[in-house]
Amino acid sequence: xxxxxxxxxxxxxxTGALLYTAPYNLLTxxxxxxxxxxxxxxxxxxxxxxxxxRIPMTFDWTGIILYLMNIPLLFLAYRTFGKRFFAxxxxxxxxxxxxxxxxxxxAVCLIEDKLTACLVAGAISGYGAGLILxxxxxxxxxxxxxxxxxxxxxNFGVGKISMFVAVFVFAWCAVCYEPETVVYSVIFTAxxxxxxxxxxxxNVKMSVVIITKSxxxxxxxxxxxxxxxxxxxxxxxxxxEEYYVYxxxxxxxxxxxLQSAIKQVDENAFIIFQNVQSVAGHFESHL
Numbered sequence: 001x002x003x004x005x006x007x008x009x010x011x012x013x014x015t016g017a018l019l020y021t022a023p024y025n026l027l028t029x030x031x032x033x034x035x036x037x038x039x040x041x042x043x044x045x046x047x048x049x050x051x052x053x054r055i056p057m058t059f060d061w062t063g064i065i066l067y068l069m070n071i072p073l074l075f076l077a078y079r080t081f082g083k084r085f086f087a088x089x090x091x092x093x094x095x096x097x098x099x100x101x102x103x104x105x106x107a108v109c110l111i112e113d114k115l116t117a118c119l120v121a122g123a124i125s126g127y128g129a130g131l132i133l134x135x136x137x138x139x140x141x142x143x144x145x146x147x148x149x150x151x152x153x154x155n156f157g158v159g160k161i162s163m164f165v166a167v168f169v170f171a172w173c174a175v176c177y178e179p180e181t182v183v184y185s186v187i188f189t190a191x192x193x194x195x196x197x198x199x200x201x202x203n204v205k206m207s208v209v210i211i212t213k214s215x216x217x218x219x220x221x222x223x224x225x226x227x228x229x230x231x232x233x234x235x236x237x238x239x240x241e242e243y244y245v246y247x248x249x250x251x252x253x254x255x256x257x258l259q260s261a262i263k264q265v266d267e268n269a270f271i272i273f274q275n276v277q278s279v280a281g282h283f284e285s286h287l
């Protein structure tokens with residue numbers, strides 16, 4: 001990785017971590033709302049420590065609790081996904097804990113209307129989480145667990161793990177708080193999840209048709225991207241020259257890498273990218 005890419009990636013991670021945490025402290029925490037992610041579990045523990053055990057807190061402990069909860073998951077990330085992903089995730093988790101701890105929590109939400117606050121908080125926080133993932137890192141939490149099971153079983157979705165956590169958090173809210181708290185917490189989490197999926201290029205699938213004279217493209221797709229591809233030999237209707245025709249399915253993030261690689265070996269290659277709603281068959285979600 002060159003220096004420019006390294007700096008750009010880490011600026012993206014820092015920005016993403018700030019955008020992810022700021023809506024919690026400035027909007028949802030003053031309203032007493034909870035996230036449906038592992039952050040929500042950390043919020044529950046914070047509430048139990050401060051409310052039931054009367055432990056004084058001069059700042060929001062959510063970030064510290066979340067950091068401690070991530071420690072065993074970080075070891076799992078190191079063993080499963082390698083040093084680079086581990087280092088980026090440690091960096092992100094540390095940033096998140098710091099931002100949670102230093103950003104002020106006002107006594108009253110900065111946006112008076114609760115629904116508007118939920119929508120704004122979910123959109124900003126979700127974009128921050130998606131930006132972190134787009135930069136090749138992770139905020140830790142259940143992303144690591146979901147990706148671990150996904151690696152073991154390609155048919156296992158990361159969202160399944162997150163769903164279990166969300167059910168626990170919202171069930172706890174339903175028992176301890178008014179229905180209004182549950183409803184607004186669900187809205188905040190749902191908006192955040194939808195925005196994160198749109199911001200995270202790995203969740204956007206594309207079909208690709210490549211017409212080229214280079215046989216190297218197939219090796220790049222299978223060896224570098226870890227995708228399968230189908231190819232055949234075709235003939236240009238005008239030039240009557242022979243070409244390789246490749247068809248594959250990739251994420252939008254991988255499409256950028258694929259296009260760059262193709263242009264390096266065949267700048268005259270003809271490439272068609274098209275967004276698709278879904279891909280049936282063996283299509284594994286890569287980070």
